[in-house]
Amino acid sequence: MRMRATVAALTGALALSALVVPAAQADDPSYRQAAAEAFAAHHGASSAASTSARSYGITAAAEGTMDVSFSNFKIAKAVKVGTTNHVSTTVTYKLTHGTDVDIHAADFATGPYIYKGAFDTPANMLFGVYAATCADTSATTATCTGDIDVYPYDGELFNSDAGTWKGAALALDYTTGDYADQGSLGSTLVQRYSKLTVNASPEPVKKGKTLTVTGKLSRANWEDNKYHGYTGQSVQLQYRKKSSSTYTTVKTVKTSSTGTLKTTVKASADGYYRFSFAGTSTTPAVKAAGDYVDVK
Missing domain, CATH: 2.60.40 (Immunoglobulin-like)
Known part of the structure; x- marks a missing residue:
């Protein structure tokens, strides 16, 4: 029951x-x-x-x-x-x-x-x-x-x-x-419960050119049973080379009023980009799956 x-x-x-x-x-x-x-x-x-x-x-x-x-x-x-x-x-x-x-x-x-x-x-x-x-x-x-x-x-x-x-x-x-x-x-x-997405573009990209990395941090709304953007939160953009298993933090980005994320970086080598959120007392930590970028 x-x-x-x-x-x-x-x-x-x-x-x-x-x-x-x-x-x-x-x-x-x-x-x-x-x-x-x-x-x-x-x-x-x-x-x-x-x-x-x-x-x-x-x-x-x-x-x-x-x-x-x-x-x-x-x-x-x-x-x-x-x-x-x-x-x-x-x-x-x-x-x-x-x-x-x-x-x-x-x-x-x-x-x-x-x-x-x-x-x-x-x-x-x-x-x-x-x-x-x-x-x-x-x-x-x-x-x-x-x-x-x-x-x-x-x-x-x-x-x-x-x-x-x-x-x-x-x-x-x-x-x-x-x-x-x-x-x-x-x-x-x-x-x-929290969710986090990431997308790095363009793909492929020339070495030294600008990559735009976007995403969204959202969390469960228990009153309408939907997910809404988590505003004003610090989220880390992380990168790991194709040959590595370790992510390093590139910069910290804040979510917008709708929970979206957007920033730019210079492409250096083939690798993965992801966003990582440390969590708060009301919302758990979450990491986006890495988005692979082919650098020419």
Whole structure:
């Protein structure tokens, strides 16, 4: 089941966003839905979200008493999200629990999630579609592995969401409504996927003549599911000789208001030209494939 797991601060409360359910899975129980609704109920969400949470036996009065804690949260440094493709990143963490908690019971579930903003009032959250799997390391500890799933085409992200997110994990009991969660376990960058092109012309060119090198730096727009130029960014023009495997930087060029790049160089020898972008906190680094130029 897919859902937009966005929660937003609204008059001091959290409002759970609308559920998106593919027809083929409409009757399946959803860990993702239960996890988001449990969080909403526990953190003082709107009455509608709390009512939905109660359908899983989760009530505000019952929550927060589960003897479970989390540590050793490990996630990729960056999660790069485009405009259409489902993105999944794996998280591992340590779960420590009391002897009265059966983490292998059918009504127990745990999973990682990431959130943007404050833990109690996040601007957005992303969960995994399925609960994590856990392997015991002792009578009261386990190593758990779960995914964070992102469906950009379903409107799960706004452009303003790009940047640093924090890691968290939760556990819940579907029968009793018991619940535990913990934030600030780690961090990752959720970034707008980037693209970079290059073209050097004319080809072929006489030695010593001027080459014009053009290209474009663009990145995913999560609000219209298209790619738009990334303006005002410094991009390096790099060159490597045909006989070499190493690129060297020729000059630095800034993108225009539409993300385009244009500069000139003197042709010296057969070789490849490319643009290279170092990246920002919101947009990953990217290199264009080298464009070969035959110099006569």
